[in-house]
Amino acid sequence: GLPEPVVGPAPAGVIDLAALDAALTDLHHPLLVAATAGTTDTGRIDPLPAIADLCARHHAELHIDASYGGPLLFSDVHRSRLDGLDRAQSVTIDLHKLGWQPVAAGLLAVPSTACLTPLGHQADYLNADDDTEAGLPDLLGRSLRTTRRPDILKTAATLRALGRQGLADLVDRTCATARHLADLVEKTPGLELHDRPTISTVLFRPTGATDDDIAAIRRTLLTQGRAVLGRAHADGRLWLKATVLNPHTTPGDLETLLSLLPLPAPLPEGSSHR
Structure with a gap:
């Protein structure tokens, strides 16, 4: 039931801002702009602050795919390349590249847990009201896939072992x-x-x-x-x-x-x- 996405030109490997502005103007009620911080082929990073400005002007939400480039945030040397990332309503990061994790290691980051409310579902066999009221864990509310492996454990262990500075050193050297x-x-x-x-x-x-x-x-x-x-x-x-x-x-x-x-x-x- 979703409309087909509008694909904008990226002649230099990044979003054409004038074309994006025109597309958002023509749409009248845009829903979401998806920008990229680290393209798969070349690692290019879209002009995030300017895109965030356009989204604010046209009342569109901004999602940034930072699967590749997101870990630049660890580095004091390279983090400025991601200026504007904090203005997104959602960000995806995958630590299987610059986080040195085995797949799967994808993360969805949002400004607050309230943003995840649309993902809330109820199923009597998983989270009956009386069990929830009795303080038992709500399995469905803990993971989109319910029975997903605890992939976050390896990421948490890496962060605990290396810390931000340790990961920053790896990013800088790479x-x-x-x-x-x-x-x-x-x-x-x-x-x-x-x-x-x-x-x-x-x-x-x-x-x-x-x-x-x-x-x-x-x-x-x-x-x-x-x-x-x-x-x-x-x-x-x-x-x-x-x-x-x-x-x-x-x-x-x-x-x-x-x-x-x-x-x-x-x-x-x-x-x-x-």
Whole structure:
């Protein structure tokens, strides 16, 4: 019974603010705007403060998908990238990347428990009124899935063991490693970097390679058991994707990864492309 979502353009990998403003104006009664803090392919972060301003002006609620980028909040160095996150009516975070948790580790954050009231349900076989009045636990009110595994336990144990500063150190080191990988790509003849990493995702490709070449390189490295690289479409081309998540990755590891790629032969001295 919900209306079809209106999908706005994101020409630079983030929401086009003028197009969003126009769409909200045309809708007259917008319900919800969904922004992203850390896209899957490139890690881009939408302009959250400006989007929050538009939502306030058009009386629309704001949801932010911060599944990837949310843990930047741990870091004093990177947390400013998430300015505006606090203005959302709901935020999703998944700690299986920058929280180093086994899946599932998804969280839904809201400003107050009152926001969860629409999720309230009653079932006599789970929470009979007389049992509730007697002080017995209300199982249905504790989880959307009722019998869900206690996934929060592993997250709580990690927070207790490492604390915010410990997780911040891991986040900072991981982001620094991604920047170093981007530096290596830029310095390696025969490799092309898509853009500087926003978080820890680096897109690159051998110069002159076709999309079929990129797909073949991935499959070859995978079947040989030498490297697992992702793939992403950006700017009309297919790119190799390295999502750096191991804070213990060394510069030597990154150099080894790039050495596995088939690179175009250098042109003879004095020759030029035509």
